[in-house]
Amino acid sequence: MRLPRVPIVIALLAVAALAAVRTAPSAEAAQVMRAADPSVLRVGSTYHSVQSTGGGISVRSASSPDGLAGATARQVWSDTRNLGEIWAPEFSMEGGRFYIHFSGGRSAAHRMYVISSTSAAAGYGAETKVALPDDRWAIDGSMFTFNGQRWFVWSGWAGDTNVEQNLYIARMSSPSASTGARYVISQPRESWERVVGNPFINEGPEPIRDPNGQLHITYSANGSWSDQYCIADLRLRAGGDPTYVWDWYKSNGCLFGSNRSTMMAGWDPTVNVNGPGHHTFVLLNGDIATSPPAGPRFPLMFHAVPKGTPYSWANRYWYTGTFCWWGNVTYSRANVPGPNTDTGFGLKFFE
Template identity: 75%
Template sequence: MGILRRSSAVAALVLAGALAVPLSLSVPDTAQGAAPERAGAVQGATGLRAADPSVLRVGSTYTAVQSADGGIVVRQASSLDGLASAPAKKVWSDTGGLGGVWAPEIVRDGGRYYIYFAAERAGARRMYVISSASPDSGYSAAKKLALPDDKWAIDGTLFTFQGRRWFVWSGWAGDTNVEQNLYIARMSDPTTPTGGRSIISQPREGWERVVGNPYINEAPEAIKDPNGQLHIVYSANGSWSDQYCLADLRLRAGGDPTYVWDWYKSNGCLFGSHRETMMTGWDPTLYVDGPGHHSFVLLDGDIGTSPPAGQKFPSMFHAVPKGTPYSWENRHWYSGSFVWWGDTTYKRANVPGAETDTGWSLKFFE
């Protein structure tokens, strides 16, 4: 596939009928330039030193999943901020010698809970799934997902769009660590892929190639905009760098999720800490460096419950406090929010299909 070249897009217009929100991405609910609400604290910090948050809400309970102690733990609380102090209940241990456990994602489908995670042994990283009728107990033994082509994979998650189940993940095209692409495949049920894998994004833009070896698109999360169009928001640049950031893929209206040229990429980071890589009209963060690997905190984890225009909605992400050396060990979970941002044009060139697509984008708040 050729290089996906896209130029900068003009900043989005204010949401029709939206609540008043700051034009700066980085100021949550205070005037631009105001101090954080908690003196000496990083805005939205949960106190949980960890990475790769995956959170959903069922009723009034927030459930988060995390890899820890050679297995997977679940935390439950009545608020996002309460997750940090909630007890971590271990729901799965690697008794089968699968290897290192990475980036679990919790999903609810048909009233049952599924946790997808990557495990690696001898450099071979593959996706696995466990399931239970309860979010914090009774999980099954791990089952390897038979993803098409059986290549290195991480950050996989399930969602339903237009009545069909889909699985999206980050992985390699072949057997060497050149770059991590985003792939999508159909699912006949929550544990059974069907058909082939289709590439939907490669890290080929300058702003997502600031840090490489390999170049990375990872941590995809699905959400549906107010027009009913599918978005995959993902993390770009290496997670070991403060250039880590969030970007967006928007499926054109009526588009085929398996056809790469029906996807339009944001023309820069939508949530990041370096102005030079931000999409025009989007500002860098004030309080944290390298925000990424986020979770849209949706009811039941269902993109059918995606928020309408005009409402701030909760999210979680990991980042490092500004002024702290950027390292994996210094990452924390943060609670934040996002809103839909209308009339946003994504541009591209030298590829099949229309060069521009205008629709909803997102703005994220610390």
């Protein structure tokens, strides 16, 4: 069973310059607020973040990502039905409505729920349970549209016991209901994502589309209670089927992490923080169709622990960072169906 989340301290760092350079800038953390698992989107010139606040969900709005730190937290939903632990609310937009998907429950009872409103920071009604295939333990769900189809990706169990957390994808007929089966797209089976386990974990999936139009699902690997927590990438091959696991190619190591031994060749570990993970791409309207082009850097938010500080949930901070696309990156694999390599865009993350 995944360990319960606790309130954490967050720090937001100023977003780095948007020039695409190849060295990671240094940064200083500034303690500002308590929260976990950032999710941020931009609507016009306003940035909205959502966070779990004990027995509820709160939204902040500001004119810049780092301005969210000082913004008023408006509670938009309360756990009046006593669902239990409220984890990882995730913002999205569709048809002029804001949707917040989140996990609620205790122990093996965790399931995904959704609330919605026409306003980012008010007007949400009661939660609706998301009808996912097989009705298994589920957390960290994210809704997005790709090639005209609404999709949902999440971290879950194959059965009723916590052997490992896999990434699943399903087609959605609405923001609260799936259609068809769930399909596994990633399992924590590589050595670099099995450094810390019991269980071994793939979680925090975040969809984004690269400049070639290919779908990526970046995610967090290794236990969130360890400084081995890191971000990796799944890239759907050109023309691939999102429901077919062998059309997905996994990065050969962490793309954003603090331990050199688990980093993909050509990627360097972080300088200022340990265990970066559970990130959010700050996209216009939260829509992957607005994913950035190749070249400049764009805003990113993630949580981590400052180097020199004991690694614990209580010591995690939010940070603003940046990311950019990195061309001609080959992901390789062996002893599975399909070609052994796939070359395309990868990602570089910066503190």
